[in-house]
Amino acid sequence: MPRFEAATAVVVAPEPPRNCPICPRLVAYREANRAAQPDWFNGPAPSWGDEGARLLVVGLAPGRTGANRTGRPFTGDHAGWLLYETLGKTGFATGTYDPNGQDDLRLVDCLITNAVRCAPPGNKPETVEEASCRPFLEARIAALPRLKVIVTLGDVSRRNVLRALGLKASAGIAGHGTEFPAGPYVVLNSYHCSRLNTNTGRLTPQMFEAVFQRARALLAA
Template structure:
């Protein structure tokens, strides 16, 4: 699980995906005070847990510049992480809320906000090299939480797993570096409103990750 150095990050005005570039520029015109750029990871690369989401929400991370911050998905995610010791403080939906991650890092499979919250396959593939770099630069990684099928398949592609396992809520897969990939339905309002994912179901997933990380040993890190 070695991987010294900092992970590769897309530039602030990344030109790689024309559709996302056009959407980003339109959002800058409409909301010049928003982040409107690729959203960087949050948390220490020394963390043992990596949470992988889909992409920045338009009025969430695309607005605030911090993953899962400013929309409903962040409320469920961060309150659950706090409850299980992967974060500390209070989630206020703003990067200045004082919330801290503990032994946890958060990133998205696609770093720029996509139209209708739906990146296309070419955009997911283009951004995958940044996820590959994340995984390679986390020497203490013990578990990866994939929020939704897109995040799951992005992690599988980044690790070049063959055969490629399908997504299933609660499923676990051992990655080549020995870390465990755990799947969960995404913490979106759509999934919670329809009952596909309940707060209890998500709490069960993070409870299992807490046990897995603790059983793996090594001191946890803050940041």
């Protein structure tokens, strides 16, 4: 008589291990950065902020000289200045931001993560790397019991969040300032606060702040 055993669910932690081996290209890039800059963090950038947060901010991936260097999301590169200034203006952060992470900055009712946790060459993760890292995003979202609003920074982030929630990437509306329900959450999409977008005027501080003011209004409601 055949023997049947119950399937065991694979439990994924919200944060990848320090030397996550999943993506060969990203592992090789990480090792190259460690060899060149042994004093940098050089690992999967952990999520950072309030574990009881109602707001989750999702970027794409750590920058080589940003979170890959400092170990904190959006810390060390151009995007961090606008993001943390905006979070402070809208009541989601206190303290003063320092690009080296040597500061008293604290997030309030907010947590920041990335769709891909390791720095990719050229700041561009491949589709297979997004898919391989997605279980960590799924687990990160599931580990926030009070979560209500998700701000996605860029359409790649938006698509990864939707897939992490078990939805089609086409389920949400692309573009800056768009808003749509996704399961029990409301997703707000913004252009990414990268130097490319801010220097060209595609994203202004006022446009970026409006997204977080909307998140504040949704949480107040």
